[in-house]
Amino acid sequence: MYADLHRDAIVADTHNDLLMTVSARPPETWASFFREQWLPQLREGGVDVQVLPAFIDVHFRPEGALRQTLRMIECAHVLAEGNGDEVRVCLDGSEIDQALAEGKIALVIALESMPGLDASVELLPTLHRLGVRVASIAHWGRTPLADGSGEDDTESRLTSHGVAVLREMERLGMVFDVSHLGASGVAHVLEIATRPVIATHSSARVLRDHHRNLTDEQLRAVAAGGGVVCVNFLAAFLSDRPEGYTIERLADHILHIADVAGVDHVGLGPDFIREVLLDLTPPCESYSTTGLDTMATIPGLDGPRGMPLVTRELLRRGVVEQDIRKILGGNVMRLFRAELGRPAEHAPGVPAAGEARAPGAAVPQRGPVAAGASEHSR
Ligand SMILES: [Zn+2]
Numbered sequence: 084m085y086a087d088l089h090r091d092a093i094v095a096d097t098h099n100d101l102l103m104t105v106s107a108r109p110p111e112t113w114a115s116f117f118r119e120q121w122l123p124q125l126r127e128g129g130v131d132v133q134v135l136p137a138f139i140d141v142h143f144r145p146e147g148a149l150r151q152t153l154r155m156i157e158c159a160h161v162l163a164e165g166n167g168d169e170v171r172v173c174l175d176g177s178e179i180d181q182a183l184a185e186g187k188i189a190l191v192i193a194l195e196s197m198p199g200l201d202a203s204v205e206l207l208p209t210l211h212r213l214g215v216r217v218a219s220i221a222h223w224g225r226t227p228l229a230d231g232s233g234e235d236d237t238e239s240r241l242t243s244h245g246v247a248v249l250r251e252m253e254r255l256g257m258v259f260d261v262s263h264l265g266a267s268g269v270a271h272v273l274e275i276a277t278r279p280v281i282a283t284h285s286s287a288r289v290l291r292d293h294h295r296n297l298t299d300e301q302l303r304a305v306a307a308g309g310g311v312v313c314v315n316f317l318a319a320f321l322s323d324r325p326e327g328y329t330i331e332r333l334a335d336h337i338l339h340i341a342d343v344a345g346v347d348h349v350g351l352g353p354d355f356i357r358e359v360l361l362d363l364t365p366p367c368e369s370y371s372t373t374g375l376d377t378m379a380t381i382p383g384l385d386g387p388r389g390m391p392l393v394t395r396e397l398l399r400r401g402v403v404e405q406d407i408r409k410i411l412g413g414n415v416m417r418l419f420r421a422e423l424g425r426p427a428e429h430a431p432g433v434p435a436a437g438e439a440r441a442p443g444a445a446v447p448q449r450g451p452v453a454a455g456a457s458e459h460s461r
Pocket residue numbers: 195263284
């Protein structure tokens with residue numbers, strides 16, 4: 084029963100760092116390595132839409148980070164071209180729909196922070212031309228654009244360059260990702276954003292008091308702007324005790340966000356980082372400098388293969404099928420169909436430049452697709 088529902092629903096994962104493992108290998112092996120190592124996992128997990136962030140290690144200086152950013156974007160295209168029978172890099176909602184109709188996994192290229200951009204806002208259209216459609220502007224620390232959540236004590240808003248990046252992303256049709264952004268930066272973005280935002284991998288702060296999670300006020304504000312919060316599965320973000328590293332606890336976060344933000348504003352951003360860390364970290368080094376046990380996972384959910392367990396748990400908790408479909412991917416698809424790759428002048432309901440939406444104002448229904456009408460047949 085749950086397996087049938089999971090297979091039939093559109094499942095969107097808005098954060099998997101698999102590009103880190105693929106791009107670490109020789110370019111001539113990118114396509115084959117993806118096919119052997121990741122594709123079977125994504126297929127078994129029923130993943131239909133996969134957002135692929137390019138994450139650049141903090142030790143890179145801007146020029147090196149730009150080179151590495153370009154390399155990871157190229158990697159995404161190469162692995163897709165080499166597996167064109169199975170996956171496709173998609174630039175907007177209609178390309179995603181087309182890929183799904185062909186039984187392919189839709190890939191969306193993203194940036195997790197933009198150290199390669201530095202403050203060169205004029206290069207953002209270049210990254211857009213290369214296929215980037217989702218992006219955040221900070222990781223744990225400070226960037227020329229904003230402070231990450233690890234610097235929350237600064238209480239800092241976006242820099243002028245950060246504001247310019249947000250405006251340029253809205254103009255181009257790139258979805259702004261508030262995950263990792265500091266609390267005051269999130270408030271700033273939600274104050275001035277004219278298009279919906281996404282949190283690609285963030286959970287509920289009231290259930291786990293960590294600066295990477297979102298407060299109820301932030302959850303409501305993202306929803307009021309029409310955005311979606313995609314729950315991070317990383318065990319240490321779900322509970323401060325190993326006893327809490329359970330699928331029940333994950334469902335608690337999903338259902339809490341559904342309660343607070345509304346069931347139309349919650350999605351899944353698993354952040355399956357264990358395999359990436361095992362693959363890339365030399366044995367002599369620590370896995371993490373963040374003070375978190377990033378290797379801990381929920382039983383059965385250490386990778387994409389476990390995704391159907393989420394559907395099973397939500398059914399067990401009494402969530403109705405229509406809402407499960409929204410959580411699995413329907414909400415992310417609504418956002419992507421309306422926002423992804425749609426320049427501001429072509430997006431419905433986007434206020435004129437400089438005219439921010441009033442806080443908490445009702446959000447016009449966007450996009451052509453009614454809930455529940457969007458499932459693909461595979
Ligand atoms: Zn992250």
